[in-house]
Amino acid sequence: MSDTSLLPKNASDYELALEAVTARIGEVPVVMREVWNPDTCPYALLPWLASAASVDAWDANWTDAQKRAAIKASLGVHRRKGSIGAVKRALNAIGLGVKVQEWFNQDPPGDPYTFNLIFETDQTGIRFEDIDKILAVVDSAKSLRSHLNEIISIVISRNQPAFATASNSGHEVTVNQYADPIVVINELVVPVTEA
Structure with missing residues (x-):
């Protein structure tokens, strides 16, 4: 027992050992404010920080950014x-941009206390694995009286149109074996007719 010990003279061996271990706690190279900050917390400690922050829906397969955002x-x-608002915030935190359409905003109005989730996605859409994650997040954040009616996925194609022109002056051009132009849309051939 050291001179600075606060333990009584009849302290047990267990109490003396515990005092010796906790006396060196200041030598631990972890700064507590870094551990409690989602931006600076070491990756291996994120599940414990999530538990301390009461994150309801957690997936070990999320990316580092999704875990920190949650x-x-x-x-x-x-x-x-x-x-x-809690449903939107929880889904946006894991990178799923979503619009929520409550029953009174639907046309025609839906069943009372129901809502739809509307996702705007690129060409890949929503994977089936993501639907389970979405449902877990929604169930943890929504009101108990509210029920998810439908998940609507709107696929948006973001592509720039390409235009090309050619001009020629002063020459006579003869086209042999001319064929009417056609347009292919989703493997459906549409003939173009002139008006």
Whole structure:
């Protein structure tokens, strides 16, 4: 027992060993404020930080950015838990941009206390593996009286149109074996007729 010990003289061996171990806690090279910050927390400690931050839906297969974003959004989700805003915030935190359409905003109005999720995706759409994740996040954030009616995926193609022109002056051009132009849309051939 050292001179600075706060233990009584009749302390057990276990208490003395515990005191010796905790006396060196200041030598641990981890800064606590870095561990409690989702941006600076070591990757291996993220599941424990998520548990401490009460992240309801967690997937070990998420990317590093998705895990950190879910931890950051946890407080905001819990503040609004049981609302559509919490559902949006939770899904946006893991990188799934979503619009929520409640029953009274549908045309015609849907069943009371139901809602649709509308995802705008690129050509790949939503994978089946992601649907289970989406449902887990929605169930943890929505109101108990509300029910998910439908997941609507809107596939958006973002491509720039390409135009080409050719001009020629002063020459006579003769076209042999001319064929009417056709347009192919999703493997459907549409003949182009002149008006």
